[in-house]
Amino acid sequence: MSNISIAICDDLAEERQNLAKMVRNYCGRYRLNPVLRMFSSGDELLNTFSQPGQFQLIFLDIYMPGCSGTDTARRIRAMDRDVAILFATTSQDHGLESFEIQASDYLVKPFQQAEVDRALDWCLEHIPEPKRCLSVLSEGERRELPLSSIQYIDVYGHRARIHTSREVVVARRCLDDLEEAISSRDFLRCHRCALINMNYVQGMEGNDFRMSDDSLIPISSASLSQIRSQFIDWTYFKAWGQA
Structure with missing residues (x-):
């Protein structure tokens, strides 16, 4: 079973848990072992982020106290060009920003399992080979x-x-x-x-x-x-x- 390192960053605990459940459902079907880390703010994620390759996928809410999801994504992208960033938010107003940040997908809440599955399908096809x-x-x-x-x-x-x-x-x-x-x-x-x-x-x-x-x-x-x-x-x- 392959490991995949995933961060979920959302200020609402219920949203984090719901998304984590969907991710585990997906990984269970494909015999993947998700190593999940939960973060309640962009600042908390940035304080933990130390090197490229630390996470393969990052789910980010946009509207959070402190550092917003888009600002968090920009700072992460400056450190790691390969990590897949997926926005999961209530607003449809940040599509252009997500494109500029090179986000892999943009999920609008409330989303369903099928939408998460499609996003993960695309990301897993494009995750780079083991770090050289x-x-x-x-x-x-x-x-x-x-x-x-x-x-x-x-x-x-x-x-x-x-x-x-x-x-x-x-x-x-x-x-x-x-x-x-x-x-x-x-x-x-x-x-x-x-x-x-x-x-x-x-x-x-x-x-x-x-x-x-x-x-x-x-x-x-x-x-x-x-x-x-x-x-x-x-x-x-x-x-x-x-x-």
């Missing part, structure tokens, strides 16, 4: 960096600076070597000195990629058209599951 890591030696210490946490890598001299969602790790590795070790469709060599994780791209601005931390990463002018096409193809693949 990049192994590097930094300051004499062996580090295992989840690929999903790496935003981009830039190189100056003989040092690679690996920018993750939480820190910058410096290693004596050439970019060709790192690119080969990563070997992931999500990463794009946009310049001889830069490798980006396209999950963290906000958009293209001229000859640069604007990253989620607002850094500008240069695009090789000689390969601008090719790199733009690769990014567009990747975006299409992420949205529709085909190149």
Whole structure:
């Protein structure tokens, strides 16, 4: 039986329990073992959230005291680009925000078991494979960096600076070597000195990629058209599951 880590965040205990029951019903039919964590506020969830991959699915109410569901989702998305976020709320007014946050689904209360089943069907089909890591030696210490946490890598001299969602790790590795070790469709060599994780791209601005931390990463002018096409193809693949 496979484990699946799920967070349910709602300020109303009855709503949390009802949704948890539906999730358990679904998982029981497919021989999944749900590891459920309940949270009564966005602040409580954020205080617990420590690293990418901690949860595979997060159900979020929108209207909660303190940090709203949409603000909570934005902060989580900045730390973990892969986690499936599903809004479960009483309002239909936040569809555009949920799209911008890249939410997997938007359930309007009161919803039925069939609606939860459909949302979980889609999410489980798109949950990434087990987390792959990049192994590097930094300051004499062996580090295992989840690929999903790496935003981009830039190189100056003989040092690679690996920018993750939480820190910058410096290693004596050439970019060709790192690119080969990563070997992931999500990463794009946009310049001889830069490798980006396209999950963290906000958009293209001229000859640069604007990253989620607002850094500008240069695009090789000689390969601008090719790199733009690769990014567009990747975006299409992420949205529709085909190149």
